[in-house]
Amino acid sequence: MSIIEKAASRIDHTRAPAPAPVVVEHDDQMVVLQPHASPATALPPAAAPHVPPASAASPVVAPGAARAEPRLESRTTTSKQGTRQVELDLAAMREAGLVTAASGRTSLLEDFRVIKRPLLQRAFTQATGGRPNNLIMITSSLPGEGKTYCALNLAMSIAMELDHTVLLVDADVARPSVLRTLGLPAQRGLMDILVDDKLDLSDVMLRTNVDTLSILPAGTSTPRATELLASSTMSNLVNEIAHRYPDRVIIFDSPPLLLTSESRVLASHMGQIVVVVEAQGTTQQAVQESLRQLEGCSNVNLIYNKARDIPGIEEKYDYNYG
Numbered sequence: 461m462s463i464i465e466k467a468a469s470r471i472d473h474t475r476a477p478a479p480a481p482v483v484v485e486h487d488d489q490m491v492v493l494q495p496h497a498s499p500a501t502a503l504p505p506a507a508a509p510h511v512p513p514a515s516a517a518s519p520v521v522a523p524g525a526a527r528a529e530p531r532l533e534s535r536t537t538t539s540k541q542g543t544r545q546v547e548l549d550l551a552a553m554r555e556a557g558l559v560t561a562a563s564g565r566t567s568l569l570e571d572f573r574v575i576k577r578p579l580l581q582r583a584f585t586q587a588t589g590g591r592p593n594n595l596i597m598i599t600s601s602l603p604g605e606g607k608t609y610c611a612l613n614l615a616m617s618i619a620m621e622l623d624h625t626v627l628l629v630d631a632d633v634a635r636p637s638v639l640r641t642l643g644l645p646a647q648r649g650l651m652d653i654l655v656d657d658k659l660d661l662s663d664v665m666l667r668t669n670v671d672t673l674s675i676l677p678a679g680t681s682t683p684r685a686t687e688l689l690a691s692s693t694m695s696n697l698v699n700e701i702a703h704r705y706p707d708r709v710i711i712f713d714s715p716p717l718l719l720t721s722e723s724r725v726l727a728s729h730m731g732q733i734v735v736v737v738e739a740q741g742t743t744q745q746a747v748q749e750s751l752r753q754l755e756g757c758s759n760v761n762l763i764y765n766k767a768r769d770i771p772g773i774e775e776k777y778d779y780n781y782g
């Protein structure tokens with residue numbers, strides 16, 4: 461039984477009440493992360509990478525709990541050269557519980573530091589089966605499990621690295637939410653490039669006020685999305701995106717695996733895949749079916765989201781990342 465199957469087999473037995481992500485990797489590495497609050501809780505100034513006890517009582521927002529969403533007022537402008545620039549509302553993003561460089565040391569930041577480390581370590585190693593490892597897809601079985609949340613926070617966290625730039629692609633083309641979450645209106649993007657051969661990446665890519673972060677919106681919705689994502693135009697595009705800058709990591713926020721065929725097609729381009737599993741939400745059967753659909757893909761990881769831990773596993777596997 462693989463470690464992912466072991467983790468999956470425990471999911472139905474876990475009844476922890478609070479949100480927290482857990483990452484399980486194929487290569488017997490597992491990271492248990494503490495719950496974080498929204499807005500993110502400030503950490504004490506002393507540096508201390510942590511693995512909290514299961515009883516750690518950080519304030520948390522229960523899944524679905526009502527809370528006032530801060531209004532994000534990001535803006536898009538176009539420069540004289542035609543480059544589109546987004547002014548992200550970083551203060552409101554922090555209020556909304558997202559990772560930002562201005563947040564200081566927070567538990568959320570620490571959590572995503574732990575999540576990104578193994579992904580970055582692999583990102584610039586030899587491509588597996590011709591799929592560049594700097595292409596990282598975030599998916600899950602069903603809607604609402606935290607894909608966009610994890611994709612955005614991971615992108616922001618990697619953008620804070622000195623040695624990397626990030627392109628966040630909204631590849632959930634049927635129900636795009638990256639721009640909406642950032643307080644921005646829908647704009648041309650991925651689908652438009654695939655449909656219109658006169659458009660290229662630079663026409664639709666958004667630069668942001670975080671110098672190292674760019675965004676490729678989902679673009680105009682089309683019923684041919686799956687075919688377009690499977691097309692040779694898409695293969696050429698992802699190849700170009702992956703290789704144009706040697707330090708660039710590309711994060712794809714994706715649709716749910718069990719409801720659409722788009723995610724499976726997208727997965728076929730990716731060097732690394734992260735499957736978000738929602739504690740007390742995603743069933744064991746759904747996780748197993750999702751993993752089955754990803755058979756043949758390399759470097760599949762899990763984030764076990766919105767739960768405190770997976771009892772028993774943490775004693776068994778080493779999670780020293782300090």
Ligand SMILES: Nc1ncnc2c1ncn2[C@@H]1O[C@H](COP(=O)(O)OP(=O)(O)OP(=O)(O)O)[C@@H](O)[C@H]1O
Binds near residue numbers: 480600607635715766
């Ligand atoms: N670890 C977490 N802690 C607190 N809130 C979370 C966490 N993960 C996700 N959420 C919240 O849960 C809700 C659903 O998350 P999100 O939109 O990322 O899901 P999704 O999988 O992208 O959904 P969809 O399939 O509809 O696009 C959002 O309000 C998000 O802020």
Ligand SMILES: [Mg+2]
Binds near residue numbers: 607608609632637713
């Ligand atoms: Mg989403």
